[in-house]
Each structure stands twice: as C-alpha cells, then as structure tokens.
Amino acid sequence: MCIGQPMQIQEQQPGRALVAGRGEERWVSTLLVDDPGPEAWVLVHLDAARQVLSAEEAARVGAALDGLEAALRGESVDAYFPDLVDREPPLPDFLRDQYPEDSQ
Template structure:
C-alpha cells in the first residue's frame, strides 16, 4: 500500500520544489503537477507531487494520517476524525445500490 502525504511548497520550479511537512523538508518532483506557488499544498507519493490540494483537503488528509499514527500507538484518535464522529458511515454515491 502506498500512502500519500500532504506537503507545502516552499520554493521551486516546474521540475522540482522544496516542500515541507511537520518540519521535514524534502525536494519533490513537480513534473506531474507543474510549478506551484509558495504555500501551495501538494499530495506527495514516493517523492513526486501527484495532485494539488486545497487547504481543507490537505488538513483533512493530515489529520487522518495523524489519527492513523495515534491508533497504531494505542492512543485515542477520535479528535482526528471529527467529521466522522457522531454519524452513521455512508458509502460514496458511486457505491450505493440506488445510484447504479
């Protein structure tokens, strides 16, 4: 399984960018998404930006990854999934039998 991480662009060009996540900086390939401005969020897989993220999506993915880390450590993780607590799980529209 491959996990993507949201990272923030610090500086770069159409080929690569210096990006950061939680204080860790890494040079990332930008060939799939093109040059992005400083402050943009990108989803990174195996050293390559594969998609540009908006602020909300980057925060949700970051929280989910933090929640996964907390769960693996045996810590409480409810606060990382606030959007899921207190409601019934729902299938995405494309998987619901009534939408086929």
C-alpha cells in the same frame, strides 16, 4: 502501501520543488502537477507531487495521518475524525430495499 503526505512548497525550480511538512523538508518532482505556484500545498507520494491541495484539504489529510499514528499507538482517534463520531454508515444501494427504514 504508499501514503501521501501534504507538504507545502518552499522553493520551486523547473520540474522540482523544495517542500516541507510533517516535520521534514525535501526536494520532490513537480512534473505531474504542472506549476503549482509558491506556497502551494501538494500531496506527495514517493518524492513526487501528485496533486495540488487547498489548505483545507491539506489539513484534513494531515489530521487523518495524525489519527492513523494515534491508532497505531492504541489511542482514541475521535479527535482526528470528528465528522465520523456518532455517525452511522449508510447502507449500500443493493441493501436499501431490504431495510427501507435505514435508507434515509
């Protein structure tokens, strides 16, 4: 499984960029994202920028990766996913008719 990493462009050349993030720096292809611009955040998979991210999106992805690392260490992940703490997942559409009190 490939997990994308949010990385920020440090230097850009035609078709590639030097990016930094999560403790590393490397050159990646930017052919899939046109011209992201200087200091843009990109989601990197297998040494290729696949998507341009806002700073907020990059922070959320980074927090999710930190949470994954914490889970692998057996630690609590609540601090990394505060929007999910104390939240009940919604029922799928096909079950809502069977449990109308939970469909809100």
